[in-house]
Amino acid sequence: MRKLSTALLAGLVFTASAGAALAADKTEISVARFFGACEADYGTVTDVTKANGECGIITALINKFNADSKTTVVKPEIVEWPGYDQLTARIRSGEPPVISVMHEAVISDYSSRGLLEPLDEDFAKAGIDVNDMTGAARQGVTKDGKIYAMPFDTHTWLWHINMNLFKQAGLVDAAGKPILPKSTDELMKQAEQFKEKTGKPYFISTLANETAFYTRTFDTLLYQQNADFFADPNKVNFSSPEAKNAAQLLADIFSKDLTTKNQDYAASVSSFAAGEGGVFICGTWLIDTYDQEAKKDGPLANGYAVTAFPQIYPGSPRVWADGHSWVLLKQNLSEAQRASAIEFMKFLWDNNYEWSRTGHLPVRKSIIDSDAFKNLPHRGDIASLAVNGTALPSAVKRQFSIQEIEGEEVGSAMRGDKPIDQALTDAETRVNELLANAK
Amino acid sequence: MTDVTLSPGKAVAAVKRPTGASIGPRWSNALFVAPYLVFYLVLLVYPLFKGIWMSMLQSDMFDDTSKFAGLANYHRLFNDKIFIGTVWNTFLFVLMTVPVFVAIGLLLALALNRGDRTAAALRAIFFGTSVLSVTIVTIIWKMMYMPGNGAIASIFKVLGLQPVAFITSSSLALVAIAICTIWWIIGLPMMLFLAALQQIPGELYEAAALDNASRWRSFWSITMPSIRRTMLVVVIYEIVAQFQLFGQAQLLTQGGPNNASRPIVQFIYEQGFRSWNLGYAAAASEILFLIMAVAALAQFFVSRKRVEE
Numbered sequence: 001m002r003k004l005s006t007a008l009l010a011g012l013v014f015t016a017s018a019g020a021a022l023a024a025d026k027t028e029i030s031v032a033r034f035f036g037a038c039e040a041d042y043g044t045v046t047d048v049t050k051a052n053g054e055c056g057i058i059t060a061l062i063n064k065f066n067a068d069s070k071t072t073v074v075k076p077e078i079v080e081w082p083g084y085d086q087l088t089a090r091i092r093s094g095e096p097p098v099i100s101v102m103h104e105a106v107i108s109d110y111s112s113r114g115l116l117e118p119l120d121e122d123f124a125k126a127g128i129d130v131n132d133m134t135g136a137a138r139q140g141v142t143k144d145g146k147i148y149a150m151p152f153d154t155h156t157w158l159w160h161i162n163m164n165l166f167k168q169a170g171l172v173d174a175a176g177k178p179i180l181p182k183s184t185d186e187l188m189k190q191a192e193q194f195k196e197k198t199g200k201p202y203f204i205s206t207l208a209n210e211t212a213f214y215t216r217t218f219d220t221l222l223y224q225q226n227a228d229f230f231a232d233p234n235k236v237n238f239s240s241p242e243a244k245n246a247a248q249l250l251a252d253i254f255s256k257d258l259t260t261k262n263q264d265y266a267a268s269v270s271s272f273a274a275g276e277g278g279v280f281i282c283g284t285w286l287i288d289t290y291d292q293e294a295k296k297d298g299p300l301a302n303g304y305a306v307t308a309f310p311q312i313y314p315g316s317p318r319v320w321a322d323g324h325s326w327v328l329l330k331q332n333l334s335e336a337q338r339a340s341a342i343e344f345m346k347f348l349w350d351n352n353y354e355w356s357r358t359g360h361l362p363v364r365k366s367i368i369d370s371d372a373f374k375n376l377p378h379r380g381d382i383a384s385l386a387v388n389g390t391a392l393p394s395a396v397k398r399q400f401s402i403q404e405i406e407g408e409e410v411g412s413a414m415r416g417d418k419p420i421d422q423a424l425t426d427a428e429t430r431v432n433e434l435l436a437n438a439k
Numbered sequence: 440m441t442d443v444t445l446s447p448g449k450a451v452a453a454v455k456r457p458t459g460a461s462i463g464p465r466w467s468n469a470l471f472v473a474p475y476l477v478f479y480l481v482l483l484v485y486p487l488f489k490g491i492w493m494s495m496l497q498s499d500m501f502d503d504t505s506k507f508a509g510l511a512n513y514h515r516l517f518n519d520k521i522f523i524g525t526v527w528n529t530f531l532f533v534l535m536t537v538p539v540f541v542a543i544g545l546l547l548a549l550a551l552n553r554g555d556r557t558a559a560a561l562r563a564i565f566f567g568t569s570v571l572s573v574t575i576v577t578i579i580w581k582m583m584y585m586p587g588n589g590a591i592a593s594i595f596k597v598l599g600l601q602p603v604a605f606i607t608s609s610s611l612a613l614v615a616i617a618i619c620t621i622w623w624i625i626g627l628p629m630m631l632f633l634a635a636l637q638q639i640p641g642e643l644y645e646a647a648a649l650d651n652a653s654r655w656r657s658f659w660s661i662t663m664p665s666i667r668r669t670m671l672v673v674v675i676y677e678i679v680a681q682f683q684l685f686g687q688a689q690l691l692t693q694g695g696p697n698n699a700s701r702p703i704v705q706f707i708y709e710q711g712f713r714s715w716n717l718g719y720a721a722a723a724s725e726i727l728f729l730i731m732a733v734a735a736l737a738q739f740f741v742s743r744k745r746v747e748e
Contacts, residue, residue, distance in 0.1 A: 085712045092500060109715075113501040208607045209693055262586040262607040271587075401714050408695060417609045417697035430521065437515075437716060439499045 026073045027340040031326075032090075032097035033058060034081040048354045053289045057358055065347045072340035084400060091115055096329040098341050102149060104140030104323040105391060105399040111148045112397075117328040118146040119345075122338070126346045136389055137363035140323045143394065149325035150345040152352070153284075153360030156321040156389040157216045157309055158382060160272060160280040160290055164303035169194040169278065180310040184249055187312050191258040194278050203259035204277035206268040207415070211407020214250070216320040217281055218410045220309050221246035223318035223390055233395035234435050236402070238428040245313075247424060250414040261415075275299025281309075284382070287359025291377050306359075306378045308385050321389025323363070361386050397438045405430045490728075493721035500715035512722035522723060524698045525706040526730070528613060532684050532702060533734070535617040537677045541670065543621070544628025549662075551629070552636045562633070566626030573623075573686035580619040580691060581606075609699035612692045616700055619687055624680075628673045635669035636662070671742040675735050682731045703727045 036055035043059070045051055046067045051060035062074050077097055079086050084106060090096045102110070110116050123130055130138065130147060137151035161178050171179045171190060181187035191202035206213045222229055227242035237243075253259050260268065260277055272280035273293050280286075287306055294304035309319045326348060328341050348355070349364070356362040356373060361382075367373050368386060392399050409427035412418040418426070494512055498505035516522050547565055551558045568576070583590045584605040592602035605615035639662065647657045685704040688694055694701030694709075703723060711720035 085708075088500065088712055088715070113499075115501060209695075211695075262604040267585065267587060398714065404713070408698070411695065412697040415607075415609075415696060417699075426520070433515075433519075434714060437497075437719070438714075439502055 026069070026071055027334075027336040028073045028075055029098040029337055029340045029344065030075045030077055031062070031344065032077045032079055032083065032087065032100040034079055034083050034101060037078045048351065052292050052357075054285050054358050057354055061348065061351055061354060064351075065344060069340075069343065069347075071336075072343050074344055082400065091329065094331075096331055098331075098333065098337060099326055099328055099344065101152070102325055102327045103400070104149070104151070104325055105403075107141065107148050107325065107327065108143045108394060109398060109400075110327070111143045111146075115330055116148045117330050118148055119150065119328060119342075120147050122328075122342045123147065123150075123345075126342050128346055128349050132364050132366055134361075134363055134365055134368065134386065136321065136361075136386070136391070137323060137325075139394070140391065141325050149327045150349060151363040152324040152326060152348060153355060153358075153363060154321055154323045154386070154389055155284045155360045156319050156385045157220055157281065157283060158319070158385065159307050159309060160282060160286060161305040161307060162272065162275055162278050162300060162303060163305050164299065164301070165194070165198050165200065165275060165278045166305075167303075169197040171278075178305055178307065180307065181312055182310070183314075184245075184312050187249075187310075188252065188256070188258075191253070192256070195258060198278070200275075201257060201259050201277045202279055203253060204263070204268050204272045204280040205259045205261075206263060206265045206282070207254075207259070207411065208262050208267075209264040211404055211411060213281065213407075214410040214414060215403045215407040216283075217250065218243075218246050218406065219320040219392075220318075221249065221313065223320070224309075224311055224313040224315045226315035230393050230396050233393050233397075236406075236428055236431045236435075238406075238424040238431075243424050244420060247410060247413045247420045250410065251416060251420060254414050255416060273298070273300055284359040284361065284385070287378055287382075288357055289359075305381070307381050308388065317384060317388045318390040319385065319388050321385070321391050323391075324360070361389070396435075398434055401434055402431050405434065487728075490721050490724055493718055494725045496718040496721075498716075498718040498721075500711070500717055505718070508718060512719050513726075515719065516722055516726065521698055521701070522703075522706055525694075525701050525703045526726075528698075528700060529682055529684060529702045529727075529730075532613055532617060532620075533678060533681045535614065536620055536681050537674060539617075539621050540625065540628045540677045541673055543625055544673065545632050545666075545670075547625065547629040548632030548636055549658075552633055562629070565629055568622060569624050569626040571623065574690065576619060576623045577687055577690035580615070580622075580687075584615055584691075606692050607696055609695075609697045612696060612700035616684070616687045616691055619691065620681070620684070623687075628677065631669055631673050632666060635666040639665045667742070671739065674738055674742065678734050678738060679731055682727065682734070703730075 035058050038053075038055040038059055042051055042056045042063070044063065045056075045060045046064045048057060048060040048064055051057045059076075062076050066073055082103065083101075087096070087100055087102075096115075107116070120130075128150070133141075133151060134154065136154045138147075140154070141147050141149040141151045159180075163172065163178060166172050166178050169190075171194060173179050179190070181190050194200070194202040222242055225242040225245065227237075227240055229237050229240070229243065231237065254261065260271060263271055268280065269282075269286065269289075271277065273290065275298070290300060290304050290306070294300045294302060308317070311317045326345055328338075328345075333341070352362050352364050353367050353370070353372060356367060357376060359378075362368055362373060373379060392402075396402065406427050409418070409423045409430070412426075413420045413423035493505075495507060495509055496505040497508040497511070551562050551565075571579075581589075586592050586602045586604045586607070589602070591605070595602045603611065605611045643661045643665075644657055647661060652660070683704055684702040685708065688700050688702050688705050689708070692700045694705050704727065707720045707723045707727070710716050710723060
């Protein structure tokens, strides 16, 4: 018995030592990301094709990388969206992650201060063909002539539609497509008709506790009127009739109860799935989630459609857009760590199709042109977004802070907390003061 | 026999100094306070002066080349409508919460100043919320305030009333944060008052009872004078603490809507960590420091005067 115990103990020690030795052979790199935490559902999934949604797919991608890589272990660090306060604090305290996810609108704030590593040479060595990047993606990650990030997607603003409620409201044509407004008048009429027939608001909107809805919708409405509100990258112009039109339209939607009110992001996402309204204005990233929802019993069953933001002003079909990317933070990395970081980026580049299943647009021309991508659900309905997605000019500094201010003030105008003129003036003053003091 | 007369000078010279205790400063004693003094200087005094210096710089979070700007940051602050709004919000919040902390804290302490098990259990329950983190507290209150399916909305619906949008209404957002804060940390003032109440000698109340003093009279003439110093502590502590409102506002309302619930500390945080404008954030911090110091000192002097009277 004693011999058996000794043998078992020795075996245990040997196994543990061997495991530790194998792990020690691999280089560990930290990767900070948002997209949520879903370890309970996808913690052990390495078959990426079985994962759905942003969180599921990125979790499965990292699991697969860790399972396949002979040299690298990625340690994911999940942060609350958007995570830049935390990243800033970590950089300032000298302990940044090796890689971090970053919106393309934010890259120049960090790259201009020398906080990011340029990646052109690494990409060339790793065989990442930058000529395969879409125009939007390449422009998004290129600052001062250098590539500072591995683009991951282009995401835009669009309409998720509950077709079951649209049918009930008489807003479906003979071909089974949703009848969408072509002008602001049509929008208000159809929204009133929807409310009358279904007893529910036409729109579901994320109006509480975040400003993204206001900024992205307002920018889209300005683009649709051909308003060049950042003609000078150091000064915004919200004193235009176009800005007033857009703010007035949002205020009318709110005051006439054509949208849900007081819902935060989580509430509005589940509210659409629960059939509490007809149109959810949100981003590409929910397409896969709602497509899965439509396959189940429930208010969205066989009744989900998605469309590019309808053009309701006679200007252009342009729409707000941004992109997720992966940056390498400047710090004293060893050769092995840097090689591991590039290995992980190459893996994400190679698997960009899997990420595009979320609903985001891929960053590789070869994937956009592939049958596999074209055959994904609803991609034909949103193909125009690849061309019409528009980011702020890259010369505009502090874009996230600007979007926060713009969203706060447009939100005040929409909810009637401030007169529209006052809100637009305040937005312009605050943004211009921020830019005047920005380095 | 010889008369011996001693001159006063000689008599003095003959008296020996006592041995043992030395007269005059012994600098080695300073070693006892040195550890505290070092931390105090490094962690409090140095940052205080560094903050004042930073408030006079045009300084970016990641830029090592700060530029001296004199009082420009202060000038900009006094013309910044958002900052002025945060000062107003913070004052309103302190006015909403501190009197309630004193009143409810004292009432709870009076009600639970008993030795039975129920009182002990209730004391633990009321103090229990104080140990929760701000994240947990705001999650709980978000679920309470949600206009669609929140607990308060459900009660309103049962009563046939329209649910109130607490955290998305510019007139109610700060009130909502105040209610959440009071629920969260009412336990501490209650405990401080309880400790003070238990220090009052029972004989005073017995004497008052013999004189047929009413309960109100006993409270006013015995309890209140006896706990005045504790009340001063509670008021000053809560003034200082509530001026530093941040987590609840950041997590419940993010300062909105329309800047209606943004406190000064959130403004400082946003300027420092989001806009990376350290000089501007430092200037706002100095103003907050001044406001807190003035408010606490004013309260201290007024209350001390009353105590002395």
